[in-house]
Amino acid sequence: MTTGTLALIILVAILAQVAVVVLLGFYRRRRQYRDLDGRGGGSRTLASAPASEQPASEPSSLGEAWTGFREFSVQRREFEDESRSICSFYLVPCDGKTLPSFRPGQFLTFRFAVGDPAEGESKNVVRCYSLSDSPRPDHYRVSIKRVPAPPDHPEAPPGVSSGFFHDHVQVGDHLMVRAPSGHFHLVEEEPLPIVLIGGGIGITPMLSILNSVLERGIGREIWLFYGVRNGSEHVMKGHLRTLADRHDNFHLHVCYSAPGEDDVEGVVYDHRGRVDLPLLRNTLRLARYQFYVCGPKPMMESLVPGLEEWGVDSGDIYYESFGPATLVKHEKPALAATDAQPVNITFSRSGKRLTWDPAAGSLLEFAESNGIDVDSGCRAGSCGSCQTALTAGEVEYSQQPDADIDPGHCLLCIATPSCDLVLEA
Secondary structure, eight states: OOHHHHHHHHHHHHHHHHHHHHHHHHHHHHHHHHHHTTSSOOOOOOTTOOGGGSOOOOGGGSBOOOSSEEEEEEEEEEEOSTTSOEEEEEEEETTOOOOBOOOTTOEEEEEEEESOGGGTOOEEEEEEEEBOSOOOSSOEEEEEEOOOOOTTOTTSOOOHHHHHHHHHOOTTOEEEEEEEEOSOOOOOSSOOOEEEEEEGGGHHHHHHHHHHHHHTTOOOOEEEEEEESSGGGOTTHHHHHHHHHHOTTEEEEEEESSOOTTOOBTTTBSEESOOOHHHHHHHSOSSOOEEEEEOOHHHHHHHHHHHHHHTOOGGGEEEEBTTTTBOOOOOOOOOOTTTSOOOEEEETTTTEEEEOOGGGOSHHHHHHHTTOOOOOSSSSSSSOTTEEEEEEOOEEESSOOOSOOOTTEEEGGGEEESSOEEEOO
């Protein structure tokens, strides 16, 4: 055997080894991504768990989304906290058909009448509530907090829609519901570790995300920082603790801002105080995360900018303030007077002609700030309640509308004027 032949044999052997290593690496990476997508992992839920804790069905086995409103029946209702201020409603479709999937974090839109129809005082109301569980083929769940009158204004009326659900919606009642929608939801395309931050009833979309990730056996690390006043308002206390005990990739941190006498730190809750940036910095290791934040406006106004100041990329922060009804927006500097010509908005039914104020945010907020009453629901372009006839002019949308818009109409909640407008409001 010549030296050249021997060298050729050695070269071929080396190339073969490299090819084997590359193929093995490709196979492992492919399997990792398959597992992260939920197709290769196993569920750790108990076989005897109740319906709300059964493994979520894969989206491919679920039904198709519907248009307009669909009739649902209340299968059961269940209080989720000691103070009985938060009640879950389990909804099944009256037509018996399989339900479509949804993206964890999205919400349902309800239409119902409040008041006494016999006395001519009935009024249709549209409201949105976050789904609080994983996608199921046979039912949806929403968890609704009763909204009392403000402590500093006890004479003010309590929440109309939450009071309706708590006081009047019983097992067997029927409700009209639009298909799940909303732009606040789990982003699954990039398998980063997840940080969920829920304040008060802002825990509901976090429950949907949390249950979905853990039940599908996805290996992503997930942290939940849950802030509430005390143990009497702690939602699904046992469920959250059970999940933390069962899943090594789930880290639970409960904060009480005003713990009661029976609330023992380190046993019932983990941290005294509110969820804030110092807590996050002291708890999370230095890495890139996806942050999902939902809670009262003061918490949002401090945490979201604080995360950005900490160095978190704004593209990794997803946030919503107490559900779709009050989306939080980053403040944008208003254009100087010399940068654009004034835009005039005419509300034909109200007989008002006003100069557009960019600081208003949306046409809906602009109308409300000027005493013009417009029906609204989700305030996120999904329910269509604020759809208004546009007689003249054009609008721009801050995001893609989910609702179907009739010709010659616009959605005021996500619209701003691009020129002078005439609206039938």
